[in-house]
Amino acid sequence: MSRVIVALDFQDRLDALQLVGQLDPARCRLKVGKEMFTRFGPGFVQVLQGRGFDVFLDLKFHDIPNTAAAAVEAAADLGVWMVNVHASGGRHMLEACARQLAVRNADERPLLYGVTVLTSLTDNEIREIGWSGSSEEAVTRLAGLAHESGLDGVVCSAMEAELLKSRFGPGLGLVTPGIRPAFAVQGDQQRVMTPAKALAAGSDYLVIGRPITRAEDPMEALAKIEAEIAG
Numbered sequence: 001m002s003r004v005i006v007a008l009d010f011q012d013r014l015d016a017l018q019l020v021g022q023l024d025p026a027r028c029r030l031k032v033g034k035e036m037f038t039r040f041g042p043g044f045v046q047v048l049q050g051r052g053f054d055v056f057l058d059l060k061f062h063d064i065p066n067t068a069a070a071a072v073e074a075a076a077d078l079g080v081w082m083v084n085v086h087a088s089g090g091r092h093m094l095e096a097c098a099r100q101l102a103v104r105n106a107d108e109r110p111l112l113y114g115v116t117v118l119t120s121l122t123d124n125e126i127r128e129i130g131w132s133g134s135s136e137e138a139v140t141r142l143a144g145l146a147h148e149s150g151l152d153g154v155v156c157s158a159m160e161a162e163l164l165k166s167r168f169g170p171g172l173g174l175v176t177p178g179i180r181p182a183f184a185v186q187g188d189q190q191r192v193m194t195p196a197k198a199l200a201a202g203s204d205y206l207v208i209g210r211p212i213t214r215a216e217d218p219m220e221a222l223a224k225i226e227a228e229i230a231g
């Protein structure tokens with residue numbers, strides 16, 4: 001199964017479905033984030049699932065434990081493959097979310113991932129927020145918290161993947177956005193890496209949006225990424 005997750009960030013439902021119509025569930029999974037979920041709701045996720053795709057519901061929940069756990073439960077009821085929360089929501093929130101899913105059979109619950117430090121943040125911005133240390137230190141701290149709290153993995157930049165795998169071992173899954181093939185522009189992402197380098201560093205899943213979705217020929221872009229990974 002492919003390790004590519006295509007980020008569907010579209011304003012227009014038909015534009016998104018036109019791309020999805022060209023994609024094969026054996027070649028990628030799909031991510032639905034805040035923009036499309038807010039516009040088109042759970043029905044849109046169900047359409048994608050009906051077409052055979054595993055869906056990563058990327059709503060980055062961050063709230064009091066009771067509310068966050070209930071939101072994670074709603075994602076599980078929707079049947080998504082993966083859901084995420086902000087690891088900075090704290091230990092009690094993370095544990096409550098993990099506990100909420102633990103009552104389900106392993107194959108009947110989504111994977112639960114914790115967002116560490118957004119790939120768009122620089123060390124300067126991290127300091128401005130008030131987190132101590134470099135991005136690597138903040139990511140390691142939050143990944144440790146997520147791991148101890150029973151999450152399946154974390155969302156981080158591929159630049160931290162090697163460090164996290166060596167620190168926490170293969171039991172902590174890594175989803176890495178901020179993937180930029182050589183042919184793509186960096187845009188608002190700061191901590192970026194190419195697909196092949198990210199996998200070599202220890203990423204389990206690559207989240208790739210605009211380099212595919214905004215390419216002149218999205219299928220050609222995906223094929224180039226697959227060739228880079230294979231080669």
Ligand SMILES: O=C(O)c1cc(=O)[nH]c(=O)n1[C@@H]1O[C@H](COP(=O)(O)O)[C@@H](O)[C@H]1O
Pocket residue numbers: 007009033058060084115117118119120155156177178179187189207208209210211
């Ligand atoms: O949780 C995420 O998926 C996420 C976390 C993060 O730190 N950085 C990040 O870019 N993302 C998401 O990954 C996608 C990246 O898209 P592109 O920058 O277009 O490849 C977007 O949908 C972001 O919302």
